[in-house]
Amino acid sequence: MKARAVRLHAANDLRLDTFELPEIRDDEILVKVVSDSICMSTYKCAILGTEHKRVHPDVAEHPAIMGHEFAGDIVKVGAKHQDKFKPGMKFTLQPALNYKGTMWSPGYSYEFFGGDATYCIIPAEVMELGCLLEYKGRAYYEASLAEPMSCSIGAFNAAYHTKMGVYHHEMGIKKGGKLAIMAGAGPMGLGALTYALHRDVRPSMVVVTDVNEDRLARAEALFPPAEVKKKDGIDLHFVNTGKMENPAAELREMTGGTGFDDVFCYAPVAAVVELCSAVLGRDGCLNFFAGPTDKQFSAKMNFYDVHYNSTHVMGTTGGNTADMIESLELTASGRIDPAVMVTHIGGLDAAAETTLNLPKIPGGKKLIYTHLTMPLTALTDLRAKGAEDARFTALADIVDAHNGLWCPEAEEYLLANFQQHD
Structure with a gap:
């Protein structure tokens, strides 16, 4: 089937490509991506290319799909996983795979697996590691943001203290x-x-x-x-x-x-x-x-x-699956609101330029809806855009009613009223 995705071909070379996805194998799962939030780590990957630890050396011949903070719907399930996953389920995933000693991860290392795509194929190792998670929440963006939230959760959990x-x-x-x-x-x-x-x-x-x-x-x-x-x-x-x-x-x-x-x-x-x-x-x-x-x-x-x-220093990169689950549970219970991170929304056509210029763009998280064509738009600019398109005024009204934050109602309006593509 045809898919569209922002792919890394070389350092500073991101392209929005249309290409053919292969038929899934018995141990793979086909998914429709709905939302992906752009991470500073993706910018680092884009400017470094094969110098990045997670990027495979033959990326020029087998370009990697960008994006690792994503959520969407399961479309087709290989025979090996049909007891646990079903078409129509919402999903999110923990991208820090650490599979068999490698640093491979979606958004860096895979030709057919990443978040800045309309559709992608989840490979066997993700299910083998228990990193594909059914998502039962309302809003896709909350599942996307569970990954960056899990990174901070992991950092808090990894902190430590001593006694003399x-x-x-x-x-x-x-x-x-x-x-x-x-x-x-x-x-x-x-x-x-x-x-x-x-x-x-x-x-x-x-x-x-x-x-x-x-x-x-x-x-x-x-x-x-x-x-x-x-x-x-x-x-x-x-x-x-x-x-x-x-x-x-x-x-x-x-x-x-x-x-x-x-x-x-x-x-x-x-x-x-x-x-x-x-x-x-x-x-x-x-x-x-x-x-x-x-x-x-x-x-x-x-x-x-x-x-x-006894001062001490450490570093963490990413969280684990338990951190991801904690993030989803805290969000579902209303204890945390990951929307505080989001300041911009856009369509898949905006993802490449946004990624390559991420440090120059003010504000917080940039949230990409992969089946939409929309320039990157700050939430604070929605009302001004309403002068030419009343749909933006409606979005602005919803956001303003939620203390200026992106919210499930805004996402639902966006997905229902802005033209989508496959």
Whole structure:
């Protein structure tokens, strides 16, 4: 059958191709993709090409479908999996496969498997690893965003703390501790924030730093500190470190001088990493979350504190299937709202250009609906577009009624009223 997809042919070479999908084998599943959210990791893949760890060396001959944060409908199930999966089921998946020691993943490594596509084929290893998940929720975008949410969930779960003289790590962030999300007013940082405020084990204080005033203002509007304190009992602060004379000293002062128990670094910038190191308290855990493209990237860390104050550093990339399931369950129960990450929507025709220019486009997550033809559109621009197309006014009304956030009602209106293609 015919499919359309944004595919990687070489570094900085993404194309919207129409091609033939092969017939599925008995151990494969054919799916219709509905939504895919664009990840900064996809941008890194696009600019690096075969220099990226997950991209296969013969990508020029066998181009890889981009996108790994996707959801949709199961169309056809191979004989081997018909006891568990049925046509018509909604699905999402955990893309961090780690299959037989490889780093292969949809969106990087497969010719017929990825999210920026109308249809794709899920290979046998995904089901073998238990990474294909039935999705029973209402909105496809929430299933797409479960993957980026699971990355932050994994980072929180992977944090650890120690006790003097005891050779056993206590996993997870410190209960009732002080937590910082550095360079954290972007989409992934806001996802981490909604999780920090509503997970079972919570901190007593959260400080979100950034140097972009617009991002900080949006974050504070979505998470008013007074309301968070009243509802969740957590002291929340948004801080522009670019306006601080001595950021490390002033951030430590906010903690009462103790420093932070858990620090998450959301930008691969040496100055941010060094600030993270400087604000760690005793036994503080620093998670270097943001992956760099420079293989020689390095930054200073205070090793006096490593030795005498038991500070420690780690990194996580992606979550696991349990993290993904936790994300879906928290979203379904209304405890977290991943829509705080979304600022733009668009059709498949916008995916390639958006991916290649992702760092230059302000705002948060860019959400692609793969059966639509639509330029990338900021949610804040929907009403202006309504001057030429009344459907955009209707979308703007729905979004405004939900505090400016994308929502299930908006998705349903979009899919029902904008021309779709196969």
